[in-house]
Amino acid sequence: MPLGARAGGLTALAGALLAGSLSPGPAAPPGGASPAPPGVRAEASALPGLDPDAPKADPAAVAARLLGPLSDPVLGGPATLVVDALTGQVLLANRPTEPTAPASTVKIATATAALTTLDPDARLRTRAVYLPPASAPPAATAGSPAATTGSAAVPGRAPLAPGGTLWLVGAGDPTLTAATGAAGYPPAARLSDLAEQVRKAGITAVGAVVGDGTAYEGPGMAPGWRDGYVTDGNVTPVSALSVDAGRATPGAAGPRSLTPDAAAAAAFRTALTAAGVSVGSVSTGRADAAAREVGSVQSPPIPVLVERMLTDSDNDLAESLGRQVAIARGLPASFDGATRGVLGALRDAGIPTDGASLRDTSGLSIDNRIAPVTLVAALRTAALPGHPALRTVLSGLPVAGFTGTLGDRYGPGDTSPGAGVVRAKTGSLRIVTSLAGMVTDSDGRLLLFGLFAPVEEQGLTKMALDRVAAALASCGCPPAGAGLPSAGPPAPPGG
CATH class of the missing domain: 3.40.710.10 (DD-peptidase/beta-lactamase superfamily)
Incomplete structure (x- = not known):
């Protein structure tokens, strides 16, 4: 029906x-x-x-x-x-x-x-996309046959030139976490996994990490929201990019970040450093269309x-x-x-x-x-x-x-x-x-x-x-007189 x-x-x-x-x-x-x-x-x-x-x-x-x-x-x-x-x-x-x-x-x-x-099978996919420095030779572009796989160079392939820009591109997954161990239930996407993918793509150093939360638009706070919602820990301003929903650490109580995309970029730098990737500056902004994907993690499914x-x-x-x-x-x-x-x-x-x-x-x-x-x-x-x-x-x-x-x-x-x-x-x-x-x-x-x-x-x-x-x-609530039909209105059609 x-x-x-x-x-x-x-x-x-x-x-x-x-x-x-x-x-x-x-x-x-x-x-x-x-x-x-x-x-x-x-x-x-x-x-x-x-x-x-x-x-x-x-x-x-x-x-x-x-x-x-x-x-x-x-x-x-x-x-x-x-x-x-x-x-x-x-x-x-x-x-x-x-x-x-x-x-x-x-x-x-x-x-x-x-x-x-x-x-119902859809998942929110957070990506890492990379644009090498302008001086990098074509053979060293991320994703090309010349890129290394894993932490050691592959014979006959050139390592990626250091530098360039790495964007963390959000798709609206507030369950993305900076946790490095078990990420709770349901299993959440982890920045540490994404950082490892970046390292395995042959990237050992980047000049900048940029957080991109621009998949969502408009103000981060709705009309009728109390100013204290963020500082009280009820919500973070809405962005397509956030880590642990703007919390300072996974599972933390208290104030949320007023700039969740910037906080996510900073958390990604920490994860990259732990994975052996050195990072220069951290900022926010829209990813360059020419940047190539070097890793991704996914949320649990929509249901x-x-x-x-x-x-x-x-x-x-x-x-x-x-x-x-x-x-x-x-x-x-x-x-x-x-x-x-x-x-x-x-x-x-x-x-x-x-x-x-x-x-x-x-x-x-x-x-x-x-x-x-x-x-x-x-x-x-x-x-x-x-x-x-x-x-x-x-x-x-x-x-x-x-x-x-x-x-x-x-x-x-x-x-x-x-x-x-x-x-x-x-x-x-x-x-x-x-x-x-x-x-x-x-x-x-x-x-x-x-x-x-x-x-x-x-x-x-x-x-x-x-x-x-x-x-x-606790209500059985039968009509007055056991066994008598209900005196209520009949069921509407379509029920």
Whole structure:
């Protein structure tokens, strides 16, 4: 079934919501969640599927279960949408089509766009290109038969003349690392490997190393970004060339580099020196078209990058993937091109984007606006059969109490029913605290949800949202009267 047809159910749902024809059932006294016994740790559930035989949740019962948690005053009256993943039935809705600040939950949109637009086997390739000094004889040009291979000269071949310029040309891989040992998971491209390739090409000295991050264009900071994002370590200014996402050392916390391309060039000099290549000056600029490639390293494939972006809420990866979508769609590799590309890809997938206005693809901008129905529709598109590449959207979501940005949440107490069961993307800015994802309820029914509280994140706010998701996880929520058919609205066509 075509992707647009599969997503059509929730598109129709969005239209019905706009018309005001769908609403949650009447509220009833809230039900309580049952926390896990003290000392008992839940296990992380497998990635859930759709079980058509699992009992359907009833809108009135869901509203009753969530009324108490959603009424917590610290949440400020959150925009909310809960739907049945299989049928698309609306189980609870409060301002679901009103564009709202999403914070990092917008990474669900970025992930969906990347996986529907980019080749799943594609990798971001960082290159080293070399232009020998003008005085070098033609036979000594890098890549020619006269070049040496390895650290020793080959009999009958002339070594390369020292000097010349070596460019480090970025393609947008923020996972490129200066680490010399194991580069973590997923395995990242290493500068040390690239430096060894340069040495094996017969280059023993260069007059200059130049960092080229010009594959991306426009400003490095988006409208609505706080000045402290870089110094606080949230993100580095967007460039096609960065090493360890602008961190001073692999895995370091704290401030990022304000000039990631220059920092990458300096790190490459260090790697070249360790490989036995002497280096003169270090600068930044566009590579000469006449320079020849002498080495390259590659990122993990796109789905792995998407999964890491979601689990760790990696802002640098989100901005880079947005630009890759823009390039693939013939748009500028800038903030404007990336946001247009992501929203265009969602529309092409049949996902409603009415009212959406984005300034970045990471969610850091306070000026971003997107409706809850858009992000829930993206999740449902990933959950429905027929488009397996989008399963990465779901597998990349942090697991409550276990992985990523939910790893330290849903411990003992009233949020424990969600541990190992809730999978959701987190978001936080000074104007919003958000959570969007999926949960299998106690009857085995897969539910999708989006929660957007118009308040600044703090410990109490996060815990309050977690109580909502935990209450949903503990909800069997059958209709009043065991065995009676659901009183909720029928499933929209296309589901």
